[in-house]
Amino acid sequence: MKRDGEVVFTLGNDAITAGAIAAGARFYAGYPITPSSEVAELSSIRLPAVGGVYVQMEDELGSIAAIIGASLAGKKAYTATSGPGFSLMQENLGVAVMGEVPCVIINVQRSGPSTGLATKPAQGDLMQAKWGTHGDHGIIVLSPSSVQECYDLMILAFNFSEKYRTPVVFLADENVGHMRERYVRWAVTPADIVDRKAPSGDPERYRPYDFEGESDGIAPLACYGSPYVFRINGSGHDESGAPCGRPDNADKFIRHYEDKFLKNIDDITRVNSFGMDDAEYAIITFGCSTRAAKAAMKQARAKEIRVGVVQIVTLWPFPEAVVSSVGERVKGIVVPELNLGQLRGEVRKCVSSDIPVVGVNKVDSRIIFPDEVLKGLEEVVR
């Protein structure tokens, strides 16, 4: 997105907050945790100034519950946290999945497990973002690698959450959240913003989960206080929201929680490619590690290794087709990430077993440096 706007030099968490408010978010509930706290602090200042609400809850269980409630009362809503808080949020993340409630959960990742190395950078919550809440379901997860992307992708996160009636996890990391750099705070226009599809017709006939008759496969969502009286249910339910234990109904809805993303994967997928046109090797990565990957690419090309970088922005649903096609074009793949191989495993599933997929993995609280990526790449090239 190259758009004119105010040039700002600031940290990622500031741009995340600015992006949320630009996207139309007017409600924040959260519990402070480093390295995400700036999102809470800035939201507490900026939201009331635009008529929004900031509320600090007693814990992260309550924080995500409050944003789900606020969303249903008609406000675009978000929360920000880090590993320990994200673990607590898994319970009600499931409510947002099953209730199909738009909301955005920002996880500025830090080292784990448990309290971990507070608060060093890590990218260890990639799998948790998809699988942390129990039961089968799909979800959208976006991951920024720069301050500009913090702003741009927050707007996209809200748009996706509204369009697909889903929680969206914004998977940042300590490095990106606390890094200061320049970004363009472009002014949004109504054309940039997606609002949830509202019901129309006879309110007596409104059924909040009747997705089958919809051309986009997403049921319209009313808000509390409108003429459309409705029921949201985190238990297994039918089209009206009434509890329903019929096997055919359960099958239909549980598949729907994943299918609605898979059917729209082309719309949801965001992947940034750098130098891939003539690449014989690929570095596939996400988030802060993208930066080291791009620097390593330059160093490698100076050594006449033809390598490109593929930054996975939409981590879930995982862009399998994109990664498969990369695998068909290259001789080897390096996957740098601040965990022990969570992305590498997904990449491995998508490419031929003849192609080496080598991880560059760090969990020592430090970011990955370009020469470490280069070293991994040279192993593949040999």
Add this chain to the structure above:
Amino acid sequence: MRYMDYLKTEKFPLFWCAGCGNGTVLGAIVRAFEELELTRENTVVVTGIGCWGKADDYVTTNSFHGTHGRALAFGTGIKLANPDLDVVVLMGDGDGVTIGGNHFIHAARRNVDLTAIVVNNFNYGMTGGQYSATTPETRITSTSRLGHIEQGFDICRLAEAAGAPFVARATPHGPVQMKNLIKEGIRKKGFAMIEVLSPCPTHYGKSNRLGGAPEMLKWFDEHSVSVEKARRMAPEELQGKIVVGKMVDREAEDYGTKYRRIQQAAQERERRGA
């Protein structure tokens, strides 16, 4: 709207066991709705999980059915996002003061304009009668077969200590009083908590040989003491008694009203370019 219009009668008979107090509480709630002329569109009933958490199956207003213990947190978001809504949060003793105890004390302290109706049957009915945070010491439950060794919460005292400006207790033996207290609670600008003691003859009553529903109701009646009378009684005289009525009703500006001033101040600051 008549009170029956707030009920999904097509879903009758109620899911609850014979003798359960939940139906009486639901009846009192919809009668309070009628008298307050609440609209279906502007009312949101939020429920937790458990026997009483099924209450939203039977109401025709907006509703939200979420997770065990978190009902007040969902309700907080709904109310703060749209202060014009009437938000009524239904919880059991498990939801309200056991798994959800943290949300309960903070909702009371924060004083969001919600009405919490906590139906306390002294045990977890849905899962087979295990002890909860309100089970009194020595009582028998399916997980305290030899007698419970923890002390139970007094929900009203907890709410009062946490700062709730409206606290009341009723029993199904006094359905009119219950309805009136619920009505006052909904009308109250601020956090209102009404505890309703409820017989669970299936589990708690059976385990403790308290008889069937009529005997349990009679027990509530015989052991009930009005708030006014209790004020004149010594603590030892109140042992084993149930104090019913309105314990707390004081003026305290609610969170939403205060927050609107924050919004105005923030907007003023923005205009000045601060």
